[in-house]
Amino acid sequence: MLIMNISFSTIQTDSPVLIRISNNTHYVLNNIEINSPPSGRVHFGLLRPKEKSAYIKVKGAYAITAVEAFIDNTKIEFLPDDYLGEQLLQPGKYTYELSAIEINGLKYLRLKFVVDKK
Secondary structure (H helix, E strand, C coil), X not given: CCCCCCCCCCCCCCCCEEEEEEECCCCCEEEEEEEEXXXXXXXXXXXXXXXXXXXXXXXXXXXXXXXXXXXXXXXXXECCCCCCCCCXXXXXXXXXXXXXXXXXXXXXXXXXXXXXXX
8 A cells, every 4th residue: 555645835925015105305294195906095194304114014016106195284196197007016125205396386296116125
């Protein structure tokens, strides 16, 4: 009689996607939220100029994302045109760097995507 012992090992593929925000503006940003289709709204709170948030685990994200924040009581945003052609991020650590520009007295957010070192 032949007895076989077969064992299966599983590869861990549930490593998280971790996102943080970097405030590269000269303003205090309040109520910072990203809104990415896989994860919905993710709240990052308040960041002072040049400050970075802690990483937050999200269900999924893209290299671009909708962002809204408040300077004093004024809402500012970054809105991507769409997510067509975008691929979900692989597990890892990422930063959305926010900067602000002012045009005709109105402030707008800019977003730069950064892949953080492991």
